[in-house]
Amino acid sequence: xxxxxxxxxxxxxxxxxxxxxxxxxxxxxxxxxxxxxxxxxxxxxxxxxxxxxxxxxxxxxxxxxxxxxxxxxxxxxxxxxxxxxx
Numbered sequence: 001x002x003x004x005x006x007x008x009x010x011x012x013x014x015x016x017x018x019x020x021x022x023x024x025x026x027x028x029x030x031x032x033x034x035x036x037x038x039x040x041x042x043x044x045x046x047x048x049x050x051x052x053x054x055x056x057x058x059x060x061x062x063x064x065x066x067x068x069x070x071x072x073x074x075x076x077x078x079x080x081x082x083x084x085x086x
Contacts, residue, residue, distance in 0.1 A: 002067040003036040003044060004029075007051075009060045018051055018062070035067075 005022055009015040009032075019028070025043065026036035039047070044064065051062050 001039060001041065001044065003039060004033060004065045004067055005036060005062065006033045006065070007060070007062040008032060009055055009062070011056070014054050014060075017054060021047070021050065
């Protein structure tokens with residue numbers, strides 16, 4: 001399955017740990033947004049539980065959005081792993 005994970009985490013060290021964890025499974029598409037192109041349900045469940053134990057539920061937010069297929073915006077395929085930043 002494909003997922004987009006977006007987060008707003010107040011603690012710098014926790015935010016860095018979550019970022020490193022998500023980077024193992026996918027690609028950063030914005031500062032606090034990752035695209036996970038190929039994760040199983042078991043991996044998503046494990047990620048969810050791991051991140052849930054790390055964050056403060058009163059201050060932090062983490063969202064997992066399932067994505068079906070590649071979306072097209074103004075005629076360009078959105079594939080962040082193919083984009084070169086100059």
